[in-house]
Amino acid sequence: MLERDRRRVSDLLADTDALARETLLDVSPDAAPAMLRTFVHLVQSAARVSSLVPPSTTVPTSEPDVMVRLQAVGRGIGRSVAVSRWPGPGATDDRMSEMAENLTRAAVLVESHGWDVQTATPDDGADIQTVRGRVIHAVYLAAHGTAVAVTGYVNDLRERLETATRRNTRLSERPSLKSVPAAQSFLSRLDVFEQLAASYVSSHPVGMAGHGSAPAAPGMPLESALARWDIQAHRTLASQPAPPDLVRVARTQALIATTAVVVTAAAADQGKVDRDAVQRLTPSLEAAQVEWTLTANQWSRVRSPNGHTDHLLLRAASDLRSAVAATAYTPNGWASPSHLAEHLDLAETVKILQLGMVASVDVAYVMREVAAIGHGATVPPQAMTTDAQGQPVRATDLGYTRPHAGLGATPRQPAPTAARLDPLRRRLVNQADVVIATANSAVAATASLTPTTPRPAAQPKSQKRSNIEAQKRNLGVGRPPVEPRR
Amino acid sequence: MAVRDMDAETAESVAGAVRLLRRAAELVWVRADAEGPRSCQQLLALGVDVAADEARELLPDFVNVGGPVPVGDIPVDLLRSAEQLLCHLCRGNVPASLHALQAQVVELVWEANTSAGA
Numbered sequence A: 001m002l003e004r005d006r007r008r009v010s011d012l013l014a015d016t017d018a019l020a021r022e023t024l025l026d027v028s029p030d031a032a033p034a035m036l037r038t039f040v041h042l043v044q045s046a047a048r049v050s051s052l053v054p055p056s057t058t059v060p061t062s063e064p065d066v067m068v069r070l071q072a073v074g075r076g077i078g079r080s081v082a083v084s085r086w087p088g089p090g091a092t093d094d095r096m097s098e099m100a101e102n103l104t105r106a107a108v109l110v111e112s113h114g115w116d117v118q119t120a121t122p123d124d125g126a127d128i129q130t131v132r133g134r135v136i137h138a139v140y141l142a143a144h145g146t147a148v149a150v151t152g153y154v155n156d157l158r159e160r161l162e163t164a165t166r167r168n169t170r171l172s173e174r175p176s177l178k179s180v181p182a183a184q185s186f187l188s189r190l191d192v193f194e195q196l197a198a199s200y201v202s203s204h205p206v207g208m209a210g211h212g213s214a215p216a217a218p219g220m221p222l223e224s225a226l227a228r229w230d231i232q233a234h235r236t237l238a239s240q241p242a243p244p245d246l247v248r249v250a251r252t253q254a255l256i257a258t259t260a261v262v263v264t265a266a267a268a269d270q271g272k273v274d275r276d277a278v279q280r281l282t283p284s285l286e287a288a289q290v291e292w293t294l295t296a297n298q299w300s301r302v303r304s305p306n307g308h309t310d311h312l313l314l315r316a317a318s319d320l321r322s323a324v325a326a327t328a329y330t331p332n333g334w335a336s337p338s339h340l341a342e343h344l345d346l347a348e349t350v351k352i353l354q355l356g357m358v359a360s361v362d363v364a365y366v367m368r369e370v371a372a373i374g375h376g377a378t379v380p381p382q383a384m385t386t387d388a389q390g391q392p393v394r395a396t397d398l399g400y401t402r403p404h405a406g407l408g409a410t411p412r413q414p415a416p417t418a419a420r421l422d423p424l425r426r427r428l429v430n431q432a433d434v435v436i437a438t439a440n441s442a443v444a445a446t447a448s449l450t451p452t453t454p455r456p457a458a459q460p461k462s463q464k465r466s467n468i469e470a471q472k473r474n475l476g477v478g479r480p481p482v483e484p485r486r
Numbered sequence B: 001m002a003v004r005d006m007d008a009e010t011a012e013s014v015a016g017a018v019r020l021l022r023r024a025a026e027l028v029w030v031r032a033d034a035e036g037p038r039s040c041q042q043l044l045a046l047g048v049d050v051a052a053d054e055a056r057e058l059l060p061d062f063v064n065v066g067g068p069v070p071v072g073d074i075p076v077d078l079l080r081s082a083e084q085l086l087c088h089l090c091r092g093n094v095p096a097s098l099h100a101l102q103a104q105v106v107e108l109v110w111e112a113n114t115s116a117g118a
Helices: A009-025 A029-051 A066-083 A094-118 A129-166 A180-201 A221-238 A243-269 A275-301 A311-328 A337-343 A346-373 A381-385 A418-446 A467-475 B008-035 B041-057 B075-089 B096-113
Strands: none
Touching: A009 A094, A009 A129, A029 A066, A029 A094, A029 A129, A066 A129, A066 A180, A066 A221, A066 A346, A094 A129, A129 A180, A180 A346, A180 A418, A221 A243, A221 A311, A221 A346, A243 A275, A243 A311, A243 A337, A243 A346, A243 A418, A243 B041, A275 A346, A275 A418, A311 B041, A337 A346, A346 A418, B008 B041, B008 B075, B008 B096, B041 B075, B041 B096, B075 B096
């Protein structure tokens, strides 16, 4: 007979946290497929618990919940796992499944009995508000552990192939590298997830006792608008986007890249960030802007004049435009560096835009999927229920929802026939690949940015390192690099 | 009057405004793309695009927005025409959303007229 689970919410969170740390201590490349399959379920459970935490009195209600953003990215990764050839169907990871079950159980307890009954006893001083921090910390560690496993999987595959080649093993018996591109794309998207989670974790550190520090000051309007945009872009792209939606997403992403160019240049001009680093990264950011623009132009050619844009996406784009205008724009055009320095914390704004560029990588992957598989944008709706191999896939498993209902909601424009779009779809997919590559380059380039401190003389440049890597060192984690192919 | 209850004449006028806004957006995007990644025209172009899409949202599905391309290749003139069309409509009994759209287009005209948009 099974023992009844008598753990309280605080116990369940502590167990989840312990399991999350174990994923880093005991990661095997063989576990990579299972961990990827389980990841989205863990994120969903975490989002469920997080949504039950009462709003904080210190954080404005207009601030989007970072867990909502992470859930959007996690869902996208989950959909890709469902349709991708690798990892394919198979077993789930026991440890991460247990984490998801713990969080689901915690959510059920709170939904049934409320927080008062389930919080820790007064003498250990736990605070409800630390629950969100602990949950995000757990998924952050799980994401990192999954990324470590996938990296190990890729390196292991390459080593085995090299060994087989040296031994002149028959071709049919050598391991195949077909899964490597899919694995690398998941690595890139897990990195986006990690960086988004890390931006929260770094300002809300959680110790082993589960006590959180005071939350950071409320974010700037630009930060909120970027986060809301990211959430809505993911939601719209997951919900049968029409070509006008894809144009809107691409144009707005291009604006984010341009704003990043302008603000980082201003920050360098004012000595707030390393000038040499900005000089090196600017071409990457500009290239990202150009490719997003080309993507918008391509999708413009397949949209109907009577097509509709998702009104929630429109609102998010409009809010972001207003935030950019308020932050970095004057009636004469982009604000000058001195003007920006007077009105902004330039170093902080650079970090905010850096995160916006990170998030754009996942948006690029999702748009590629829309172009390649359809998701309602380029193929008839019934085709949405088959995966890339033509195997039936339940639409709900991929996170598809009905188009947003609400005032002014209208049915989507019928998609053009597949016969007409196949050559176009190939061009759209190729362009999406270019966007992914340039977005990744831009993110890699911005990772070298560090804020400068006022100094009288030149300082050695050898201290450049990513803020994210510094955070990982603080947490005692670090990922071995994917070895370059020889 | 609910947005969806608008009469055919009003709907056709709003459709005309959509076409004007889209043509203006197209021209500003061409300029923005030609100026390169740092073009400040992007902000105006995005604003006009969003206004055009929001105007489209006000119309019932059966209204055909595709029609003759408005004449003219100066964005601010096209925006003024759209603003005048909406201003004329807003003298009657129209939903608040049309008034909001008109106010939005007025802002865009101002933006296009300043040295950044000119």
